Amino acid sequence: MDIMTKTCPRCHQRRPHSAFAPSTQYPSGLAVWCRACQALDALVRYKRQRGYLGPDAWPPPPRPEPEDADEMRSVQIVMVIMLVLGFLLLVKMVVYGATLVEVS
Numbered sequence: 001m002d003i004m005t006k007t008c009p010r011c012h013q014r015r016p017h018s019a020f021a022p023s024t025q026y027p028s029g030l031a032v033w034c035r036a037c038q039a040l041d042a043l044v045r046y047k048r049q050r051g052y053l054g055p056d057a058w059p060p061p062p063r064p065e066p067e068d069a070d071e072m073r074s075v076q077i078v079m080v081i082m083l084v085l086g087f088l089l090l091v092k093m094v095v096y097g098a099t100l101v102e103v104s
């Protein structure tokens, strides 16, 4: 990928550098938060100063689920199935062994 991206620490979204305002405060030359988060923060601060919002009215940042969560879940399911199958095989072997011992 040619487009340089950066993860916003507030909304946890990976965005292209163009989604971040330029800033001279940081060595990267980019603001820490993306433009959308900065705009939301400015709006919340403005409303709070005007008394429209309480001090705890900070909107919680959206936390997207990791993309590989589904994959992890299916791997866990497969592992559980294999564990159960292995256990059944063990039970079958024990039962088989017991009957063999009985027969002989």
Ligand SMILES: [Zn+2]
Residues within 6 Å of the ligand: 008, 009, 010, 011, 012, 013, 033, 034, 035, 036, 037
């Ligand atoms: Zn953001």
